[in-house]
Amino acid sequence: MRQQSFQKALSKMTETGFRLFFVASLLFAGLTACYNRWLCLAELVLVLILYLYFQTGITRRKKEVMVYLDHMTSGVDAASRRTMITSPLPIVIFRPDTDDIIWSNERFLHLTGDPDHLFETKLSALVPSFQSQWLLDGDHLAPEPIPVGEKQYLVYGNLVCTGDEDAFLATTYWVDVTEYAGIADRFHTTRPVVGILQVDNYEDLIRGLEEGERSAIRTEINHRLVQWLEPSGAILLRYERDHYLLIWETGPFRDSYRKKFPILDEIRQVQSPNGVAATLSMGFGCQGQTPRELHSFASLALDMALSRGGDQAVVKDGPEFFFFGGRSKEVERRTKVKSRVVASALSELLASTDQVIVMGHAYPDLDVVGAVAGVCAIARKKGVPIRAVRAPSPYPAEEQVRQLMALPEYRGLFVPAEEALRLAGPNTVVVVVDTNRPEQTQAPDLLTSGARIVVIDHHRRAASYIEKPALSFHDPYASSASELVAELVQYILDSGDLKRVEAESILAGIVLDTKGFTMRTGSRTFETAAFLRKAGADISQVNKCFQHNLRDTVTKFQIIQGAQPYHGTMAITLTDRLVGRAIAGQAADEMLNIAGIEASFVLFPEAGQAYLSARSSGNVNVQVICETLGGGGNAATAGAQFPGKTPEEVLPLLKGAIDAYFDDGSDA
Known part of the structure; x- marks a missing residue:
């Protein structure tokens, strides 16, 4: 029966x-x-x-x-068996390869609302959001609840072979979790987010103004911030004259996140009577386990924003960083106080160490060599043995290294990365120059050798950076790492302690990164150059560092010849020839001399991968573009690597990144 x-x-x-x-x-x-x-x-x-x-x-x-x-x-x-037919859960059996429905119980018929045509259609047609790939991958639970009408269903399932080869039937059980999904959504949208805001150039805004004018500027900044946060019900507290603490919920925070924080543009509209526009840096902490951890995340994110030049928002969402803004042209905001403090701290650190190992980024250029020479001079003055990591040949600054090695003080000083790692110990100081990213250093293993780390760099900080150094001299407003080291040299060395070749190496590094003192230069840059000239640097010898043979010169102009305009003010060129990074960078620099070109990009192959060299005249932030592609640098000079790809394959990715840059809005 x-x-x-x-x-x-x-x-x-x-x-x-x-x-x-x-x-x-x-x-x-x-x-x-x-x-x-x-x-x-x-x-x-x-x-x-x-x-x-x-x-x-x-x-x-x-x-x-x-x-x-x-x-x-x-x-x-x-x-x-009959229980399966009359199960209180909706059940449907279908073919996962074709999505054809084979059978379902009454509960599933009512769930779809179309019982008459159930077996004439596909499951994905009845429930468009349903995908069966998770079943084919061997999972027994759908990764996300499936919306059906106004309800949410958690779907369990399994596959059974029907006997034919590669023929399967899938059974899925649909559990109504609408109420619990709503609770989970409310939980996630109401989780707290902590933000720390800082007016970058507060001192510049109020300098020379009467108290009434200062009050008017503060009031306008406060008004714009309150107006921005009013719909979200957030708490905004000003705890210093240029610092704010912000607490709000994840839901409204995500809305502003998706809009790329329009308050950055709003604040720039606040101007002092002397024409200085206000800029704002913001750091946000999300997904922290405690309020203290959220505040720590926000503080770290703000430090990241300031180290990248300010006028931007940085979000630390758990272990990841996300960047918004940072497109405006950097202006010099530096004092001698920081250099003097760092010089004193470095002197104390060297007094308590047995040896120093200095290294820069892989494929070192003149800026790395100049900074290395300055650190070697400081260590020599302090009487501390020093070694420098030697890069495998060839690399751009190889000739300058040979000139240094000709000095008696530099005999045996440059060693391979393997030997440097063997020499490193807990009482060693490792000085990293011209980079703050561990994966870009010449010997990344040195950073985990137990030695104390010192970072001297001028590049804007990226999502990956050397964490918790014993001493950090990081200034994105400096022209070069050589300039930063030269400032330390002035406070630590006596007159005549710097060798002529060392002074020329440091000056060559500054000339390289400033493109002959035409870009990213401030008053401190020229002061440093004057000091190096007094130390004996010969300009004619420095200029020889930038001379090239006829073949490289011809190659450079062949690269330029293939340039194509993009977005009106961009120039992009690619080559399949092995031209080398130095020549590619020089070609990118040369393209900036073309009338109407504000940024240039050179794609070229090397060692089985594609490389990108990018340059800007100042109005376009090429670092933001290169970061989208996994690279980095600074606003005027940046690059990226693409393992396993050719320049032709990278070209559409580059164009997409440029399109996204301009779609985000015009530069401030």
Whole structure:
């Protein structure tokens, strides 16, 4: 009796609603008989064929379901089989390769709201958001709740082989979790986010103003911040004259996040009577376990924003950093106080160490060598043994290194990375110059050797950086690492302690990164250059560092010849030749001399991967573009690497990054 009931229920599930269709067809054939008996006979034959076809399909579907149910419930009594039919959970059986529905229970029929045509369609057509790939991947739970109408369902499932090779049927169980999904959504959207805001140039804004004018500027900044946060119900507290603490919920924070924090542009509209526009840096902490951790995240994010030049927002979402803004042109905001403090701290650090190891970024250029020479002079003055990591040949500043090695003080000073790692110990100081990213250093293993780390760099900080150094001299407003080291030299060395070749190396590094004192220069840059000239640096010798042979010169202009304009003010060129990074960078520099070009990009191959060299005249921040592609640098000079790709494959990625840069809005 129970078996008959089960068969009856199964027939009801698998039979499709075509009875009315066949009745109508027979009536139509009867009417046709009044006019043409042969046509009537043909119609009857056609109806019979269709009826047999649909009956065959129903029989086949019953058989498939029975085989499947037998497989699933082998060894289970008939009462358990019937439980599957009358399960309180919606159940559907379908083919994961074609999405064709084989069978479902009554609960699933009501869930979809289309019981009459259930077996004539695909599951993805009834539930567009459903994807079956997770089943094919071997999972038994859908990664996210599936929306069906106004409800959310958590879907469990499994695959069973039907006997044919690579033929599977999938059974899915749909659990209504609408209420719990709503609770989870409210939980996530109401989690706290902590932000720390700082007006970057507060001193510049109020300098020389009367108290009433200062008050008006503060009031306008406060008004714009409050207006921005008013709809979100956030808490904004000013705890210093240029610092704010912000607490709000994740939901409204995400809205501003998606809009790329328009308050950055709003604040720039606040100007002092002397024409200085206000800029704002913001750091946000998300996904912290405690309020203290959220505040720590926000503080770290603000430090990241300031180290990258300010006028931007940085979000630390758990372990990841996200950057917004940072497109405006940097202005010099430096004092001698920081250099003097760092020089004193470095002197104390060297007094307590057995040896110093200095290194720069891989493929070192003149700026690295100049900074290394300055650090070597400081260590020599302090009487501390020093070693410098030697890069494998060839590299751009190889000739300058040879000139240093000719000095008696530099004999045996440059060692391979392997030997430097062997020499490093807990009482060693490792000085990293011209980079703050661990993966870009000449010997990354030195950073985890237990030695104390000192970082001297002028590049804007990226998402990956050397964490918790013993001493950091990081100034994104400096022209070069050589300039920073030269400032330390002035406070530590006496007159005559700096060798002429060392002074020329440092000056060459500054000339390289300033493109002959035409870019990223401030008053401190020229003061440093004057000091180096007094130390004996010969400009004619420095200029020889930038001379190239005829072949490289021809190659450089061949690269330029293939340049194509993009977005009006961009120039992009690519080459399949092995030209070297130095020549590619020089070609990018030369393209800035073309009228109307504000940024240049050179794509070239090297060692089985593609490289990008980017330059800017100042109005375009090429670092923001290169960071989108996984690279970095600073606003005027940046680059990126693309392992396993060719320049042709990278070209559309570069164009997409440039498009995104301009889609985000114009530069401030």
